[in-house]
Amino acid sequence: MATVLSMKEPKEIKKLRWKDLGLSHSQLVDFYKRMLLIRRFEERAAQEYGKSKIGGFCHLYIGQEAVGVGAIEALRDDDYIFSAYRDHGHALARGMDPKSIMAELFGKFTGCSKGMGGSMHMFDVTRNFMGGYGIVGGHIPLAAGTAFGSKYLGKDSVTVCFFGEAAANQGVFHETLNLAALWKLPVVFICENNRYGMGTAVERAHAVWDIYQKASAYDMARGWFDGMDVIESYRAVKEAVDHARKSNEPTLLEARTYRFRGHSMSDPIHGHYRTKEEVEEQKKSDPIPRFAEELLHAGIVTQAAIDEMEAEIKDVVNEAVDFADRSPEPPPEFLYENVYV
Amino acid sequence: MTMIAFREALNQAMSEEMERDSNVFIMGEEVAQYQGAYKVSQGMLQKFGEKRVIDTPITEAGFAGLGIGAAMIGLRPIVEMMTWNFAILAFDQLFNNAAKIRYMSGGQFKVPIVVRGPSGAAHALGAQHSQSFESMLAHIPGLIVIAPSTPADGKGLLKSAIRDDNPVMFMESEMMYGQKGEVPDGEYVTPIGVGDVKREGKDVTIIAWSKMIHVALAAAEQLANEGVETEVIDPRTIRPLDETMILDSVKKTNRCVIVEEAWPFASTGKEIASRIYTKAFDFLDAPIEHVNGADVPMPYAHNLEKLMLPSIPRVVDAVKKVLYR
Ligand SMILES: Cc1ncc(C[n+]2csc(CCOP(=O)(O)OP(=O)(O)O)c2C)c(N)n1
Numbered sequence: 001m002a003t004v005l006s007m008k009e010p011k012e013i014k015k016l017r018w019k020d021l022g023l024s025h026s027q028l029v030d031f032y033k034r035m036l037l038i039r040r041f042e043e044r045a046a047q048e049y050g051k052s053k054i055g056g057f058c059h060l061y062i063g064q065e066a067v068g069v070g071a072i073e074a075l076r077d078d079d080y081i082f083s084a085y086r087d088h089g090h091a092l093a094r095g096m097d098p099k100s101i102m103a104e105l106f107g108k109f110t111g112c113s114k115g116m117g118g119s120m121h122m123f124d125v126t127r128n129f130m131g132g133y134g135i136v137g138g139h140i141p142l143a144a145g146t147a148f149g150s151k152y153l154g155k156d157s158v159t160v161c162f163f164g165e166a167a168a169n170q171g172v173f174h175e176t177l178n179l180a181a182l183w184k185l186p187v188v189f190i191c192e193n194n195r196y197g198m199g200t201a202v203e204r205a206h207a208v209w210d211i212y213q214k215a216s217a218y219d220m221a222r223g224w225f226d227g228m229d230v231i232e233s234y235r236a237v238k239e240a241v242d243h244a245r246k247s248n249e250p251t252l253l254e255a256r257t258y259r260f261r262g263h264s265m266s267d268p269i270h271g272h273y274r275t276k277e278e279v280e281e282q283k284k285s286d287p288i289p290r291f292a293e294e295l296l297h298a299g300i301v302t303q304a305a306i307d308e309m310e311a312e313i314k315d316v317v318n319e320a321v322d323f324a325d326r327s328p329e330p331p332p333e334f335l336y337e338n339v340y341v
Numbered sequence: 342m343t344m345i346a347f348r349e350a351l352n353q354a355m356s357e358e359m360e361r362d363s364n365v366f367i368m369g370e371e372v373a374q375y376q377g378a379y380k381v382s383q384g385m386l387q388k389f390g391e392k393r394v395i396d397t398p399i400t401e402a403g404f405a406g407l408g409i410g411a412a413m414i415g416l417r418p419i420v421e422m423m424t425w426n427f428a429i430l431a432f433d434q435l436f437n438n439a440a441k442i443r444y445m446s447g448g449q450f451k452v453p454i455v456v457r458g459p460s461g462a463a464h465a466l467g468a469q470h471s472q473s474f475e476s477m478l479a480h481i482p483g484l485i486v487i488a489p490s491t492p493a494d495g496k497g498l499l500k501s502a503i504r505d506d507n508p509v510m511f512m513e514s515e516m517m518y519g520q521k522g523e524v525p526d527g528e529y530v531t532p533i534g535v536g537d538v539k540r541e542g543k544d545v546t547i548i549a550w551s552k553m554i555h556v557a558l559a560a561a562e563q564l565a566n567e568g569v570e571t572e573v574i575d576p577r578t579i580r581p582l583d584e585t586m587i588l589d590s591v592k593k594t595n596r597c598v599i600v601e602e603a604w605p606f607a608s609t610g611k612e613i614a615s616r617i618y619t620k621a622f623d624f625l626d627a628p629i630e631h632v633n634g635a636d637v638p639m640p641y642a643h644n645l646e647k648l649m650l651p652s653i654p655r656v657v658d659a660v661k662k663v664l665y666r
Contacts, residue, residue, distance in 0.1 A: 057466060116640045118466075200374075330640070
């Protein structure tokens with residue numbers, strides 16, 4: 001039997017708060033700041049998209065910030081991260097420079113992928129940020145690969161892989177889960193269940209709606225958590241990552257979350273597949289004001305401090321846009337670079 | 342004749358064939374409730390109901406294979422791939438099953454499936470979302486590959502594809518879905534394997550298909566101002582290829598440029614060139630020029646994306662080269 005984690009069954013989830021998790025006040029403030037940075041950064045990215053400064057597909061993470069921030073805060077610098085095309089939030093949570101991310105969105109040479117990747121393909125080798133990928137489910141086995149590599153090389157790095165719930169229907173997801181369980185690979189699969197794969201609701205695409213239960217076919221540790229709660233996200237991922245580091249065993253985690261924006265910039269917020277009322281209802285559990293309230297209530301921050309953070313982040317985002325605007329495009333000859341080593 | 346957009350022409354083709362034959366159905370990601378990722382299947386769910394207009398999970402290999410199985414017992418599935426980039430996941434099904442079942446079974450089974458969707462670059466979609474696979478598909482014996490350039494051709498060829506008893510790979514273009522063109526009123530089909538002369542001329546032949554026809558026609562227009570009469574021909578079907586049309590045109594103009602969006606290595610353009618060299622060598626007054634997408638993955642940066650793709654100036658230059666101008 002797979003190791004039973006405390007998050008294994010929903011009803012077993014204990015609402016541990018920060019004291020029990022050993023989180024300091026400054027860490028908690030940092031959680032908040034990172035979520036806010038992602039939110040404001042992407043709101044601005046949406047505006048710049050409207051001005052055609054950003055092109056192509058641009059998938060915003062707005063609404064899901066607590067998942068990425070909580071999860072990535074639970075990692076060490078030498079752990080590996082894979083993302084899909086909804087990757088700006090993960091990149092920012094990993095501490096990548098907002099300037100280099102905005103420049104990437106603008107297709108500039110100073111971008112984190114030198115302008116060659118764009119919104120869906122953010123990479124940062126210095127932070128073990130192994131990339132954003134555009135084919136649904138296509139990156140999942142790569143995460144098993146770095147986990148295999150860590151084990152092979154005798155390192156105790158853990159790999160974390162983010163993907164949407166729709167990706168969990170792809171064959172490669174199941175192939176990878178089997179490999180990871182069979183070979184005991186230190187990888188944590190984090191399925192961000194935002195209820196819709198583009199315009200298709202979970203119930204219309206999955207025979208089993210509890211995504212985390214798909215791991216039971218591979219006798220893999222599994223669980224779900226409230227993805228609108230950054231502390232829950234941290235707690236669940238920390239537990240799974242610690243477990244992976246100690247025992248080399250994989251876990252499938254399902255983050256229950258929601259995206260407040262359309263699937264991509266070309267998809268309306270509501271329409272054929274969900275109502276305005278539903279979105280408004282979900283916004284009541286917006287992870288950012290929810291956490292602010294908690295911090296204020298506990299006396300960890302003051303409203304003045306929160307306002308200050310807003311102002312600070314506004315500057316960071318403005319700077320990122322200025323930087324991206326001023327940066328050069330890749331030179332023409334770069335078209336032919338890096339096809340091969 | 343009526344002016345309609347490409348997406349509407351395709352919609353008409355599918356709807357007409359579904360009205361004609363109850364064994365035709367469409368499935369794919371977002372084809373029903375969402376009305377199509379690119380709105381090609383708009384209104385079809387309302388018209389034909391859930392039994393015949395089916396939303397699938399994101400499982401390309403699974404639903405392509407399911408379609409092949411259904412086709413083996415007489416259904417005529419239209420499988421929409423949100424784009425051909427995602428169809429790669431189903432290439433095993435298409436290459437190993439769809440293309441080979443007829444042959445392996447000694448002719449006992451046929452696989453009348455149509456797999457269709459947009460192909461090629463759109464705008465700033467980056468490396469994984471901007472690929473043209475017609476050459477790769479056409480490499481496989483057993484598959485038919487169609488890449489139309491106008492709403493009229495799209496409609497007529499899609500109807501033929503649905504009626505054809507072979508697996509047909511149908512390549513559309515996101516950039517062309519909104520493009521309007523005259524479509525004949527009433528029932529018509531366009532035969533598979535027959536090309537079309539899109540513009541007549543006597544000085545040079547440009548061969549192109551799909552989106553590249555429009556680059557070729559724009560280049561021809563520009564060249565006309567310089568006194569060059571360019572013939573633009575569109576094979577429309579990549580496999581089987583209308584060799585007669587190609588050879589006739591080259592024998593007339595004695596000069597040829599082939600424009601394709603796909604990468605140059607082992608491409609459809611190279612296949613066409615090889616046939617011209619083999620069968621019309623003596624008619625050529627200059628080596629054939631190729632204009633392809635650059636031999637690199639698609640970059641995101643706008644300036645590099647423009648450089649990567651065939652453009653009007655590149656086609657004009659290639660024409661001048663074969664004219665020794
Ligand atoms: C193999 C493949 N099929 C289809 C697509 C088009 N597509 C991009 S994202 C998406 C929905 C994926 O939903 P989910 O995995 O739940 O992630 P989310 O977008 O909700 O974050 C689809 C259909 C794709 N990129 N790759």
